[in-house]
Amino acid sequence: MSVIRTTRRTRTKIAVSIGALAASSLILTACGSSDSGDNRDGTYYIKDVNGTSDLGQLVVKGNSVSHHEYSCDGVYEEPDVTSTGEFNKDQSQIIWTVAGDDPRNKRTGSEPIAISDTSISISGSAYVRDNSDAGKALLDGFKAKCKK
Known part of the structure; x- marks a missing residue:
């Protein structure tokens, strides 16, 4: 037993x-x-960035962010303006660490953000993911405008 x-x-x-x-x-x-943000990694676009006719590009890799601005002549070349930054701990803001040289550049200090599956809003301006329907339409429109 x-x-x-x-x-x-x-x-x-x-x-x-x-x-x-x-x-x-x-x-x-x-x-x-x-979630270290890997699902938000990618490239995002906005048209008429900073009140210009330039194309704004936001590239996210982990906690690092780079912001580029392209004019029609420079879409496939070096950007006119580049700034870099990173997300804060709670991912509610981008803290810009290096601002571009262009005087129109407003990427300094920190800015509030909101993140969704297809966009990232910075200070209320929505950048759409490049592979989303809105992102493809925006890029196609910018390319068409630049061909004129």
Whole structure:
């Protein structure tokens, strides 16, 4: 009878251990895959950035952000204005670390942001993801305007 009790206890301990390992694995997986913003990584565009007819481009890689402005002559060349920054800890603002040289550039200090699946709004101006319908339409419109 003591053999049966020992076997049951052993099975119970093994089952509990397996359950604990499975739970630990799930917890570690959840911690390891915390949303560092990878789903927002990509390229976003806005037309008439800073009140000009330039195309604004926002490139997001992790917590790093770069902002470029292109005129019609420079869409596939070096941007006219480039600024870099990063998201703050709670990802509610972009803190600009390097501002471009152009005097029209307003990318200094920090700006509030809002993030959705297809856009990032900076100080109320929405940049649309390049592979979204709105992003494709915006780029096609800018290219057509620049061909004139």
